[in-house]
Structures are given as structure tokens and as C-alpha cells.
Amino acid sequence: MKKLVLIVVPVVLIGVYFLYQGKGDSDSIKLPTGYWSVEQSSAVLERSAEIILSPDLSALKAQEREAVRELMLAGIIFNDLYELSRHPQALSARDELNKLHKELGEPVETANLLNLYYQFKGPIATNLENERVAFLPVEPEQAGGNVYPWGVDKEALEKYLSGNPDLRRSIMHLRSVVRKVTPTNLTEDIAKLNNNLLLDSLHPGLKDRLLKIQSEHPNEGYYGLPYSVHYMNEIMQIHKHLNNAADWMENEDREFAGYLRQRSFDLLRDDYEAGDASWVTGRFNQLNGQIGSYETYDDTLFGVKSYFSLNVLLRNKEASEKLASGLRNLQAVHDALPYQFPRRINENLSLGVYDVIADFGQSRGANTATILPNEAEQSRKYGRTIMLRHNIMTNPVLFANAQARFAAAVEPEFAADLSMDGQFQRTLWHEVGHYLGVDETESGGDLDAALEEVADHFEEMKADLVSLFTAKELLEKEELGAETFKQIQAGGILRVLRTNKPRRDQAYGTMQLMQFNYLLENEVISFDPEMEKIHIDYEKFPAVVASMLEEVLGIQASGKKNEAKAMIERWGYWDSELHQVLANNMKAASRFQYRRVRFTELENLEKELGSD
Known part of the structure; x- marks a missing residue:
């Protein structure tokens, strides 16, 4: 096997210049209940390396640079979807934290929390003891995250699948969210298909299945909804x-x-x-x-x-x-x-x-x-x-x-x-x-x-x-x-x-x-x-x-x-x-x-x- 010669490109470890910088003396600031203290956030950040990747893009043509820009714009949306799929309160908690950060004059307390949010891709951190804990005022993390009904009982879902084997493929699909059957959920999801004829045509039979559930048993069970429809x-x-x-x-x-x-x-x-x-x-x-x-x-x-x-x-x-x-x-x-x-x-x-x-x-x-x-x-x-x-x-x-x-x-x-x-x-x-x-x-x-x-x-x-x-x-x-x-x-x-x-x-x-x-x-x-x-x-x-x-x-x-x-x-x-x-x-x-x-x-x- 040919040996690849590795060229080491220096990448800076930032010890103190975090993505979000705190301003001023914040000794008098006390954050609302549910937010980690500066002592808690600092304990994790002090054990964190910040790596900045800056590859040389000088060989890219103008058209390629524009393509990179469009891909990053798509990536920003994907990033939000990822955070939302892990925790239903992720994006709202992030918005509230940003608002609080500005209202308080951008102190180190909230700057630290913004750095943690970026680092852990959401409001749940892995602490120094390897425990998953919330550092913002959100509900505790649930197995399966937000692609299942939040906090769903695994045994209950398995029992439902055993009794409805014809639904297993759609519910356990690699790229579908599991929805609880409720009148509100069904109305919302059927409306999405009615409002987007392209998606409706690309998922033949989906709307008919949802309409059938709505007419026969609109208050019990689960169904699978493709990502493209859920995040339309x-x-x-x-x-x-x-x-x-x-x-x-x-x-x-x-x-x-x-x-x-x-x-x-x-x-x-x-x-x-x-x-x-x-x-x-x-x-x-x-x-x-x-x-x-x-x-x-x-x-x-x-x-x-x-x-x-x-x-x-x-x-x-x-x-x-x-x-x-x-x-x-x-x-x-x-x-x-x-x-x-x-x-x-x-x-x-x-x-x-x-x-x-x-x-x-x-x-x-x-x-x-x-x-x-x-x-x-x-x-x-x-x-x-x-x-x-x-x-x-x-x-x-x-x-x-x-x-x-x-x-x-x-x-x-x-x-x-x-x-x-x-x-x-x-x-x-x-x-x-x-x-x-x-x-x-x-x-x-x-x-x-x-x-x-x-x-x-x-x-x-x-x-x-x-x-x-x-x-x-x-x-x-x-x-x-x-x-x-x-x-x-x-x-x-x-x-x-x-x-x-x-x-x-x-x-x-x-x-x-x-x-x-x-x-x-x-x-x-x-x-x-x-x-x-x-x-x-x-x-x-x-x-x-x-x-x-x-x-x-x-x-x-x-x-x-x-x-x-x-x-x-x-x-x-x-x-x-x-x-x-x-x-x-x-x-x-x-x-x-x-x-x-x-x-x-x-x-x-x-x-x-x-x-x-």
C-alpha cells in the first residue's frame, strides 16, 4: 500500500478568544432560574479546545465560491433542523438566550452559555462527569429526541407496532418523524400536503392514509410522516x-x-x-x-x-x-x-x-x-x-x-x-x-x-x-x-x-x-x-x-x-x-x-x- 505523506497545517487553539466574548464586570448579574451559573459554564469551557478551520480557497473560481456560499446557506438551515430534531425547545431556548444576552449588555455569563450552545449543538451539555444535563431552562433530554413524540414510552410504541405491522415500515423509516395521532397533528399534516402539490405527488398514498386515520380513529396510535413533509x-x-x-x-x-x-x-x-x-x-x-x-x-x-x-x-x-x-x-x-x-x-x-x-x-x-x-x-x-x-x-x-x-x-x-x-x-x-x-x-x-x-x-x-x-x-x-x-x-x-x-x-x-x-x-x-x-x-x-x-x-x-x-x-x-x-x-x-x-x-x- 502506498504511504500518504501527511502535511500538517497549523490550526490555532484558542484558549480565551471564544466565539462569543463577554463584556464588562458582571459580578452583579444573576441569571434567571434554569440557566447555568458562570462557574458551571466556565468549568466546561476551560476544558474545551477551540479549533478554527481556515482552508486556503484561493484556487476556487468565482463560480465555485458562489456555490460554497449557497451550500453554507443550506447548511445553516440543516443545522437548525438538527438542533430541533434533538430537542423541541432548542431553537426557542437559543433565541431567548440571545435576547437575554443583548438585554444584559452581553456579559460573560450569557456569552459562556452561547458558546456552550454552539459547542453541544443545543441546550443539553455533556458535563465533566459525562452526564447529559440542561444548561438552559428546558425539559430534560429524552431518548430518541424530537423525531418521536417527546418522551414516548418505547414499550407502548413497540406494542402499537406489533398490533399494526403494516405501519412499521413508515413509522420506523430512516427519514420519517413518528407522530402521535391527534386531531391537531392530522389536520396540520394534511394541510401541508394540500398546500404543496409537489410533495403530495412525490408521496403517493400518504394523504389518503392520513385521511383514513382522521376518519376512523383520530385519537389513538402513531403514524410516520416523511421529513420532507414535517419540515416542509x-x-x-x-x-x-x-x-x-x-x-x-x-x-x-x-x-x-x-x-x-x-x-x-x-x-x-x-x-x-x-x-x-x-x-x-x-x-x-x-x-x-x-x-x-x-x-x-x-x-x-x-x-x-x-x-x-x-x-x-x-x-x-x-x-x-x-x-x-x-x-x-x-x-x-x-x-x-x-x-x-x-x-x-x-x-x-x-x-x-x-x-x-x-x-x-x-x-x-x-x-x-x-x-x-x-x-x-x-x-x-x-x-x-x-x-x-x-x-x-x-x-x-x-x-x-x-x-x-x-x-x-x-x-x-x-x-x-x-x-x-x-x-x-x-x-x-x-x-x-x-x-x-x-x-x-x-x-x-x-x-x-x-x-x-x-x-x-x-x-x-x-x-x-x-x-x-x-x-x-x-x-x-x-x-x-x-x-x-x-x-x-x-x-x-x-x-x-x-x-x-x-x-x-x-x-x-x-x-x-x-x-x-x-x-x-x-x-x-x-x-x-x-x-x-x-x-x-x-x-x-x-x-x-x-x-x-x-x-x-x-x-x-x-x-x-x-x-x-x-x-x-x-x-x-x-x-x-x-x-x-x-x-x-x-x-x-x-x-x-x-x-x-x-x-x-x-x-x-x-x-x-x-x-x-
Whole structure:
């Protein structure tokens, strides 16, 4: 495999220059009930890194810059929809906070809260103890958020689905909200279809079903409503911005323009196949973007609802082509996995290295890479696309913090084993790992539908383990050097080191803890209570990875949720005299616990809009 030379682009860590600056002496200010105090907000912000992404856009032509602007305008709307889909009071609470901020003279108390709102993408924060708590006067967070009736009882909804199996597909659709049957809701939703003949025609039979419910039992049960209908006004605005962007790109990159037009139409139908086919098979020039609702991590109720995101990406052509040339014969990689799941791997895997221009909704943050689409059928037809975020992956501040955590946890002889290149390679093969192995149950069922709220736990764990397993295969084929292999393994250890006990609804945190304990019990790692450090036995690593991967793939193939939950219980334990000791040491050594990512191009646009 060809080695990609990583060029580190300095990105500033801002310690005190937050997005929102407080003014003046605020000792006398007391905020209304429900708002965090300045002491509470400062405790979190002091443990937060602020990263500003400012990629060089000088190579973009004027038409491309206009397209970027239109995409960011669409992204701003998507961001609001994302926040609203997580909490019904998010946008109103944000507006009230902005109003209070201005009324009080923009003091540090409210400036801090505005920074927290941006950082946590809503009014609920993850505090230093990894608890989800409100920092604004809103209701406590509910599982599943606002894409289900707020606070819905899961058992009641499951019982309703069992008694009405014909409604399951629409209610549990990836891109529908679950509505409670009430006269008000039905009247409102039927009116939307009456007022938008285009949406009515794109969802044949929907209005008739709603009218039938209205006439027969208007006060009981649930129904599914497509995102495009529920968020009709916002989706129509996004549709316009995407088409405007396509117009600007028509003479610069016709394939990208075609993708944008397809995706604008996908959003009206809540069916992304046409746009995904164009996206995955297209060969774009300088720009790319993830647009729409894909990931289900925020659905902690059933794990089936996707949440909106959009990002605008600048392609590094040379790095992309060099890296893509090293990804070959993925069928052989799949066939070598320790659990046999025969399927044909579509070798059409689009791979790009990008700098993030702006990011919105679910994807905003310090995420290093993404592979989409997730639907198994579409992946088999068209392949998938991997987007590696170069200006996140090579961020020196983020890597230095990772190094500090790693050095605090492992014995001194292993502290230098971590490298940026090893992390890059591990992340790349993690994303490829999503593409390989089990993609549906042995009976042909959807993995999300089968494993529900723990599906993401197992999918992310599979990808982690495939990455580590494949590294050994590449080493044996002499496509990977021994030093890089060791660095990838060190990255695998860092991956499973937790600074807080994870909640069960945290897919990443839980699967990381499970891997740590599996490695511990199988003696890949051992803990010295006197040194409070971990010893690593790299020789045992490959066999143990293969063993755990085989078990994970087997559970995915079976689709048995009870077995998945049993594995989580078996390996998801937390020991105060081991895990917590390591966590405390890593926290003490690291400079920050949270990351807040800002985008220069977006802030310039927001200033422009604010001055209009």
C-alpha cells in the first residue's frame, strides 16, 4: 500500500478568544432560574479546545465560491433542523438566550452559555462527569429526541407496532418523524400536503392514509410522516439553495452540479438512491459535500432515525489520488476476515482527502472521517464514498492532546509508539472496515432494524477491529512496514482509552470500553496498580483482535439483539480501581476534554448576513 505523506497545517487553539466574548464586570448579574451559573459554564469551557478551520480557497473560481456560499446557506438551515430534531425547545431556548444576552449588555455569563450552545449543538451539555444535563431552562433530554413524540414510552410504541405491522415500515423509516395521532397533528399534516402539490405527488398514498386515520380513529396510535413533509418549509428552502449551487457549478464541474440537483430532489422524496448513485460514482473536481440525513447515532430509542448534516469539503487532488491507488482487491480483504459472510464487494470505493470548509448539524465537530451511504442495498449497487478530513486528522493541537493522554496511560517504553501517520492509516481502514464484513443479517434483514439501539455499537466496533485485523494482513503482504504496523496498534490502544465511564447510549464510548476489557482479559494489555500504567504485548494483539472480530461479526450476522446486549453487559464493565485511575491520570495530563470547531468561511458569511 502506498504511504500518504501527511502535511500538517497549523490550526490555532484558542484558549480565551471564544466565539462569543463577554463584556464588562458582571459580578452583579444573576441569571434567571434554569440557566447555568458562570462557574458551571466556565468549568466546561476551560476544558474545551477551540479549533478554527481556515482552508486556503484561493484556487476556487468565482463560480465555485458562489456555490460554497449557497451550500453554507443550506447548511445553516440543516443545522437548525438538527438542533430541533434533538430537542423541541432548542431553537426557542437559543433565541431567548440571545435576547437575554443583548438585554444584559452581553456579559460573560450569557456569552459562556452561547458558546456552550454552539459547542453541544443545543441546550443539553455533556458535563465533566459525562452526564447529559440542561444548561438552559428546558425539559430534560429524552431518548430518541424530537423525531418521536417527546418522551414516548418505547414499550407502548413497540406494542402499537406489533398490533399494526403494516405501519412499521413508515413509522420506523430512516427519514420519517413518528407522530402521535391527534386531531391537531392530522389536520396540520394534511394541510401541508394540500398546500404543496409537489410533495403530495412525490408521496403517493400518504394523504389518503392520513385521511383514513382522521376518519376512523383520530385519537389513538402513531403514524410516520416523511421529513420532507414535517419540515416542509425548511426543506423547500434547502432545495432552492442546492439548485442555486448547481447552477453556479454547471460550467465548472458538471458531475458535482448533477449530484447537487439529484440530492435536492432526494430531499423532497426522502429517498436518496439517485443522489447517492451520483455522489458515489461521480468524479468531482475541487468541491464535495455530505448532504442530508444519514447517521443514526442520535436515535438512542430505536437506533433507526437519521439526523441532518451538511459539510462543504475542498478536495486535495494529489493526496486523494495517491491514497486511492493503494486501495485495491478489497474482495480479498473481506474474504480473509475471521467470520465467513460470502458477498460480492463492489470495488467502486470512492476515496477523497479533504479540508473541511464548513460543517453543519450531526457531522459538525472533530470527526476525522466518514463513509457513506449506509444502506446495504445501495452500497452493493453503487459502492460507497470515504471522506478523510485532512485538516482535522492532521491538526497538531488535537494530536498533541492525544499523545498526552496516551503517554499518561501506558508505560514509558510505549509512550513514543503513537504517530500521526499510524492514526491516519488506522482511521482509513476503520472507514473501509464499515464497507467490509457483515452488511445485513443472514436472513437478509437490515442491521439497524434487527439490533436497534445497539446497532451502532456493533457497527463501530466491527470497523475498529477490521482496521486492526487488516493491518496485520497488509504487514504479511509487505504492503505495510513493521514500524507503521506498530503505530497502528498503538492507535488501537489509544482508541479504547476512556477518560469517563461511558453511558450505555454512547455507541463509541461503550464499544471502546468493551474492546479495552477484551484486550485486558486476553492479556494484550495489563495494568500495573503501582505505576498506574498499562503494559502492551503487541505480539498477542493480532490473534485477540481476530477472536473479538469473529464474535462481533457473528452477532451482526445473527441479528439477535439479545446476544448483542449480552455481549455489551459482559464486556462493558467499569472498575473504579483500574478504569477510573487511568481516566483520572489521562484527564490530568490532557489539555482539554471537549472540542469546539469553528469555520472562518462560515463566520464571514454569518457576519455578511447579520449586516444585511
